[in-house]
Amino acid sequence: PEVSTPPSVVAVSQYACQRRTTTENHNKTLTDAFEVLAENYEFNEMEGQCLAFRRAASVLKSLSWQVRSSHQVHDLPCLGETMEELVEEILQYGRSFEVAKILSDERFQTLKGFTSVFGVGLKTAEKWYRRGLRTFPDVMAEPSIRLNRMQQSGFLHYGDISRHVSKAEALALGNIIDEAVHAIAPNGILTLTGGFRRGKEFGHDVDFIVTTPERGQEEGLLTNIIKHLKHQGILLFCDFQPSSFDLSKLPSHRFEAMDHFAKCFLILKLEGHQVEGGLCRAEGDSRDWRAVRVDLVSPPLDRFAFTLLGWTGSRQFERDLRRFARLERRMLLDNHALFDKTKNEFLAATSEKDIFAHLGLEYIEPWQRNA
Ligand code: DCP
Ligand code: MG
Numbered sequence: 001p002e003v004s005t006p007p008s009v010v011a012v013s014q015y016a017c018q019r020r021t022t023t024e025n026h027n028k029t030l031t032d033a034f035e036v037l038a039e040n041y042e043f044n045e046m047e048g049q050c051l052a053f054r055r056a057a058s059v060l061k062s063l064s065w066q067v068r069s070s071h072q073v074h075d076l077p078c079l080g081e082t083m084e085e086l087v088e089e090i091l092q093y094g095r096s097f098e099v100a101k102i103l104s105d106e107r108f109q110t111l112k113g114f115t116s117v118f119g120v121g122l123k124t125a126e127k128w129y130r131r132g133l134r135t136f137p138d139v140m141a142e143p144s145i146r147l148n149r150m151q152q153s154g155f156l157h158y159g160d161i162s163r164h165v166s167k168a169e170a171l172a173l174g175n176i177i178d179e180a181v182h183a184i185a186p187n188g189i190l191t192l193t194g195g196f197r198r199g200k201e202f203g204h205d206v207d208f209i210v211t212t213p214e215r216g217q218e219e220g221l222l223t224n225i226i227k228h229l230k231h232q233g234i235l236l237f238c239d240f241q242p243s244s245f246d247l248s249k250l251p252s253h254r255f256e257a258m259d260h261f262a263k264c265f266l267i268l269k270l271e272g273h274q275v276e277g278g279l280c281r282a283e284g285d286s287r288d289w290r291a292v293r294v295d296l297v298s299p300p301l302d303r304f305a306f307t308l309l310g311w312t313g314s315r316q317f318e319r320d321l322r323r324f325a326r327l328e329r330r331m332l333l334d335n336h337a338l339f340d341k342t343k344n345e346f347l348a349a350t351s352e353k354d355i356f357a358h359l360g361l362e363y364i365e366p367w368q369r370n371a
Helices: 028-043 047-062 081-093 097-103 106-115 122-130 136-141 149-156 167-184 218-231 301-312 315-329 352-358
Strands: 189-193 206-211 235-241 262-271 289-298 331-333 338-340
Touching: 028 047, 028 081, 028 097, 028 106, 047 315, 097 106, 106 122, 136 149, 149 235, 167 189, 167 206, 167 218, 167 262, 167 289, 189 301, 206 218, 206 301, 218 235, 218 262, 218 289, 301 352, 315 331, 338 352
Parallel strands: 206 289
Antiparallel strands: 189 206, 235 262, 262 289, 331 338
């Protein structure tokens, strides 16, 4: 097809929270390549470069059109000259030499493999790599390695939890947890969040928020849900983190800092008959169940909107919401609260719309936050 005049790009903001990004990505070849480079910078602890490539990929994901010539990215925010050349190379040859080199690099492959295990972060993966370990059997056979409980479960259920979770499976888990919530607290509230709330068809886990109108009861609710699941015999792993929430604290500057609400990281046993259309399983796997990763977070009800906005993601959308608040509005936002530094006060919110309004942003629907 002929290369038509470049679509208008004047409206593209440098902030993901001022763009509408659906799950439909018209530039997947480009964004996949950018994300490999970003991940490789992450593995090499070059945070600035990593973020630059993540931002550029995010801008490309927001486009409602396919990039067909590198000139078309010239006026886009977050894409400099090097990135324009990279786009040019990929459009011309169908691949990037540098990306291909990274994908076949032993260190990259090993770190990618190790960090794909539940409970194994970059620091641990690097330690194992430096010791000369390259494969899972290498790790298992190394007598000096003491795996923690999370890592043990991560390896034990690796096949199941590295397989994607379908929307039908997420809905089935929603039913199971909803039943647990209401067996304990009749007026308890369960909300699906994370990637599935953004309309994704598949995820790596299922994220839920549970809360109750009774003040101060949310932590007890979570521990009781865990007991309930254990009693049902479907709790394969549980890491419960009690609340360390301090109402008076200012929102955190650090994005990667976890929020302070009570939460738990679970592995649950999901049975085939509970899922419409059946389970996602490996070919030849004849079990009628699979293990699935589930996260539950339990904020007090008056912080629900902040938690919902914070856990709906995407990560890039969240990063840019906070950056926008700080740089454009002199406000601090995190999963707990919004603080106005000019007025020196906290701004309350009962819905996500309230928070967007406080920030002077047009409301972006969850399915438009796939930045
Ligand atoms: N989140 C957060 N702080 C963390 C971890 C996550 O605020 N330390 C938020 C941002 C994420 C959301 O929670 O978008 C859910 O995290 P996931 O890692 O589950 O990401 P997604 O649900 O978006 O994608 P996936 O399909 O991989 O589960
Ligand atoms: Mg998720």
